[in-house]
Amino acid sequence: MSGGYHDAAAALVVDGVLVGALQEERISRIKHDPGLPIGAALALLAQEGLSPQDVASVFFHEDPYAHLERVLLWSLRSFPKGLKAFPQAMRKQLGSDLWVLDSIAEGLGIPRGRIHKGEHHRSHAASAFLCSPFEQAAILTVDGVGEHHSTGLWQGQGAQISCLGQLELPHSLGLLWAGVTGWMGLAVNRGEHEVMGLAAHGQPRFSDVFERWLTQSEDGSFEVDPAPLAWLSDPERGFGPAMEAALGPARAFNARWSLQDPDFQLRADVAASLQQRTNEVLLGLATALHERTASPNLCVAGGVALNCRAIAHIQAHGPFEQVFVQPAAGDAGGALGAVLSGLGIRAPMHHAAWGVCCDAGRAQDLATELGMKVERVEDPVQRAAAHLAQGQALAWVKGRCEWGPRGLGNRAILASAADEALGVRLSTQVKPRAPFRPFAPIVSNTSFSEHFEGRPDLCTPFMTTLRQSRNDLSPATTHVDGSARVQSVGPKDALHEVLAAFEKESGQSVLLNTSLNGPGDPAVARETDALAWLMAHPGTPMLIDDLWIQT
């Protein structure tokens, strides 16, 4: 299990085999649910016909005592600046976080002795390496902070992971990103991916500022200047006056974005500068790691590993032959890493469908009761393809929901990637989002190279990297700089047949694929969520297995 801070999740191993992994938000319906993943654990157990009493061991992804120690230490070190946040931090630490292992035992109704603590960055490292296809690999973990560390260099062999070195606070790439995200008027720890999207619109004209704030040594280690940041004195914003002095005044919190804003270019240029410096520093870390391990394989995990621009940069310019980033690279992934490293087992991951099912039978009853038009279709693939070829969007639900933040073809809104107007309609009406964020394309392995540079690799099935588009056939899914966060699908994937049928119907082989959720909501998991989405979005039909539903 992971939880208590951000993106709680549970992963279930039965008799040495990974059988499920699920974020709490999909069950609780609270986006990025920071609580404990009791609901997710119960749902995974129920799916296997098990009860909590059958659970032999629970492995938590970090060490609550070391965590408390860090909060105490930093409160002392930052005195008196940290005084403002201290009472609240202590209330949370002593009121809940310290007792997290007890709360898990109570939540599941099992003895406390079955709950074991882990180590934050080791859980991240395990979440990538033990799910990778590699027998041995170099592992890089990068995030805001775990117990004490923000960055880890590791080596994996078989089911063993050994630490080669770690970097401690205040030197943290994740906290630098959090500060800039706050300066952009976005929610810290949530809006980082928007900053990454914004980077494509800018020029790195603030590179000298970020080179000053983020310095790197020959051995790959880096230092972050704490002056522009304020995670102790102002944890909600994360940045201080020094950042505004260097970059300009901060944007108002949650202000609407417009490409026509007079200061839009400034924000984009800052994002591009931060992204560029991040790329350089992560490449430096990866290179140093390669020198120490001589491995051709790299695994990356931690919140910063969700930065697919930086991953693409390491792939393009780094010394590794293969790079793997697991779909739930952030803290949710810690649950998976904790259980795999706790048991010392490997679980190479070939797909992301590890969550709960959507029951078409129950959906049919429920939809009928709600007065929706429900129809069982003979050939759902053909029906979906024909609908998409007519230039319409479709909500697609099949099998188990995805593990990680991305919609990877089991809970999706699909549309033609060639239809720019439809893309605009989706981004303004169906899935409102900042105007600088494009949707992602999905393409079969066989058509991949025709549309995108390079070939499908270990990251493309999980959308954890970027590629440049080769043509302008997919305007709805291509970013302003020609990049696309493309997903590649193989013959075993749910959408493979739909892509093939869509190509036959329309002559196009790329679809727009975005996760199935309303604004601010977690992605759809079960039939009730699916129908709730449908009620909120009349006009877009939904296909659940062979069930065609319209409001």
Place this chain on the structure above:
Amino acid sequence: MSRFQTLSELVRHFLHRERWVLLPLLGVLLLGAVILGVSTGLSQVAPLVYALF
């Protein structure tokens, strides 16, 4: 009381090497937490920021 396991693990953690210097501070805070717990109940506090706390 399963919470004794947590308390003993906590004390063991802080007795380690140089961490014992934090023990007096922790003791005072824990006492405060007990009073807080008695008076208001120890509820889950939603974190405003995951990054540090």
